[in-house]
Amino acid sequence: MTTRLKFIPFVAALVLLVAVGCAKAPQEAIDAAKAELDKATQAQADVWAGSEYQAAKQAMDAAQAEIDAQSQKWIKNYDKATELVNTAKAESTKAADAAVANKEQTRKDAEAAIADADAALQTAQASLKAAPRTKDSKADLELFDNDLKALATTLDDAKAAQGSGDYKKALEQASSAKDKAASINQQLEAAKAKRAGARPVRK
Amino acid sequence: MPGKTRLGLVLALLPAALSCTRPPHADLEAGTAAMKRAAESGWTEDGPAVCASAQGLLLHAQAEVRLQSKRWFLARDYDEAIRLARGARADAESCAEHTELIKERTRRRAEAGLRSLEQRIAAATALARQVPDGETIKSDLLQAEITLGEGRASLERGQYERADETMARGMRQVAGALADIRAAFDAFATGPRRSTWRRWALQTIDESRRSGGPAILVDKLRRRLYLLRGGEVEMSYPVDLGIAGTDDKTQAGDEATPEGRYRITEVRGPGQTRYYRALMLDYPNDEDRANFRRLQRTGRIPTRRGIGSNIEIHGKGGRGQDWTQGCVALDNDDIDDLVPRVRVGTSVTIAGTIPDDVTP
Structure with missing residues (x-):
């Protein structure tokens, strides 16, 4: 074997080492995954799709950790990092989609709850107007009147929350106002049944 | 191979x-x-x-x-x-x-x-x-x-x-x-009427102790009626008051329960009152009338307004809220229990509250 031929394996090994060692991080895929995660963040996935958003963030963290680990090595291999980045991108897309869907569903639920609460409040207000005012019922009716006024304010708050996109708050406030208005209406109906016939005595 | x-x-x-x-x-x-x-x-x-x-x-x-x-x-x-x-x-x-x-x-x-x-x-x-x-x-x-x-x-x-x-x-x-x-x-x-309520309560307890007989103390703030005998609490009952709550009665229609020292003037049974049983009180007393005249003189009560009447301790209470037009209302079972223990002439003191140091 000539001297030249003796060097061939060394040269080949050196070329291989340089090729592998100079492997580059999948920057394009990383940027794409980050963009998807940003999209999820903008869609408030942390609020509307908490578990999906967390999965996306974890995938991104795992990908970043793998990239960092490879970048410290002499012989770099970003194959696994690329897989992890692709997973992060897919999870981020899932989180963004879930956030949009969940937010829209809660918006619709809140809208329905506000309409229900509005109807329950109007029914209770009508019952209050129609309730007989006797000595026995006067104190109750005054309390109910105050309660219904406060409920109307709560309902206004719920509508304001709905307007500002805080659908969870709107849904909870409207549901609560609806239940309370329905309870007052029930009590008014019961009071109607117990109506006292005699005229109150002036004291 | x-x-x-x-x-x-x-x-x-x-x-x-x-x-x-x-x-x-x-x-x-x-x-x-x-x-x-x-x-x-x-x-x-x-x-x-x-x-x-x-x-x-x-x-x-x-x-x-x-x-x-x-x-x-x-x-x-x-x-x-x-x-x-x-x-x-x-x-x-x-x-x-x-x-x-x-x-x-x-x-x-x-x-x-x-x-x-x-x-x-x-x-x-x-x-x-x-x-x-x-x-x-x-x-x-x-x-x-x-x-x-x-x-x-x-x-x-x-x-x-x-x-x-x-x-x-x-x-x-x-x-x-x-x-x-x-x-x-x-x-x-701890308001300005504290000393008056304290004096009334002490007088009522003393009167019951001396006579050995019954007396009623009503604590408006605590919504509680105490029946005393021989100066000691024999029974106590929760009560409902006038819609005006702890306000003192000054005129007809103010829906407040009066504060003062009164006596039972009549005991009414079922069929004689709309409120199951009733102990009629001698409201207004002289002090109420004097106070009413003073308020009218100073223009704080319109001249055509009356002082009010028909203040009772009656049944149909126990609602846990103030709903009467100035009377003291007890649950029917409680008024059943109270009525046989008192009589016409029994002293009834209604105070805003009874100070802790004289609470019976």
């Missing part, structure tokens, strides 16, 4: 080699399912560390499987993927167990908290009814009630952490209202 033998050896070892390179699908699926359960239970970043470990291992195992599956089939080596997937499965199942336990604990805590909030609101609302001019407090308590409803809505939707937070907000609202109630009670009990 002959060629045939070599080929036979390779063929014999090939299935074994292939069986060793199968991807760990079962572990991955079980791990993924467990993490899904954990996510549904509301696993957060602040949750158990084992969850973060499980998620990390699962991601690496999945990536490793995908990497290996891209290789030529004889070059595939799933050993690392198998190791990662086994770890991921074990950690994920532990994570799911932990988070489900935490979720259940949070649900129970929120549920118990909301029940406790409901009870506190009810107790505070009952107290608030006794507060002079307690409209703001009642309104604050209604807000707490609305908060309670919000908490229940969260609970129904499985958002236990949020329900727990809402419950805490409601508790703070009730605590604020209770502080206001205490302040209002203190202000009332």
Whole structure:
């Protein structure tokens, strides 16, 4: 074997080492995954799709950790990092989609709850107007009147929350106002049944 | 080694080699399912560390499987993927167990908290009814009630952490209202009429002690009627007052219960009163009339307005709120118990409150 031929394996090994060692991080895929995660963040996935958003963030963290680990090595291999980045991108897309869907569903639920609460409040207000005012019922009716006024304010708050996109708050406030208005209406109906016939005595 | 033998050896070892390179699908699926359960239970970043470990291992195992599956089939080596997937499965199942336990604990805590909030609101609302001019407090308590409803809505939707937070907000609202109630009670009990109420109470106790007979003391703030005999409390009953609550009666139609020293003028049984049984009082007394004239002279009561009458201690009470037009109302069972213990002429003292140092 000539001297030249003796060097061939060394040269080949050196070329291989340089090729592998100079492997580059999948920057394009990383940027794409980050963009998807940003999209999820903008869609408030942390609020509307908490578990999906967390999965996306974890995938991104795992990908970043793998990239960092490879970048410290002499012989770099970003194959696994690329897989992890692709997973992060897919999870981020899932989180963004879930956030949009969940937010829209809660918006619709809140809208329905506000309409229900509005109807329950109007029914209770009508019952209050129609309730007989006797000595026995006067104190109750005054309390109910105050309660219904406060409920109307709560309902206004719920509508304001709905307007500002805080659908969870709107849904909870409207549901609560609806239940309370329905309870007052029930009590008014019961009071109607117990109506006292005699005229109150002036004291 | 002959060629045939070599080929036979390779063929014999090939299935074994292939069986060793199968991807760990079962572990991955079980791990993924467990993490899904954990996510549904509301696993957060602040949750158990084992969850973060499980998620990390699962991601690496999945990536490793995908990497290996891209290789030529004889070059595939799933050993690392198998190791990662086994770890991921074990950690994920532990994570799911932990988070489900935490979720259940949070649900129970929120549920118990909301029940406790409901009870506190009810107790505070009952107290608030006794507060002079307690409209703001009642309104604050209604807000707490609305908060309670919000908490229940969260609970129904499985958002236990949020329900727990809402419950805490409601508790703070009730605590604020209770502080206001205490302040209002203190202000009332230490007001300018304190010495008058104290004197009336002492006179009534003394009169009962000297005669050995019955006397009635009504504490408007505490909504309590005490029946004394020989100066000692024989019985006590909860009462409802006029709609004006602790206000003192000054004129007809003000819906306030009068304060003063009175006597029973008549005992009415069923059929003689709209309120089951009644003890008629001699309101207005001389002091009430003098006060009424003074208020009219100073223009604080219109000249055409009367002083009022027909103040009674009667039945149909026990409602836990002030609803009469100035009378003192007891539950029917309580008035049944009270009436045989008193008689026409029994002293009845109605005070804003009875100072603690003379409370019988």
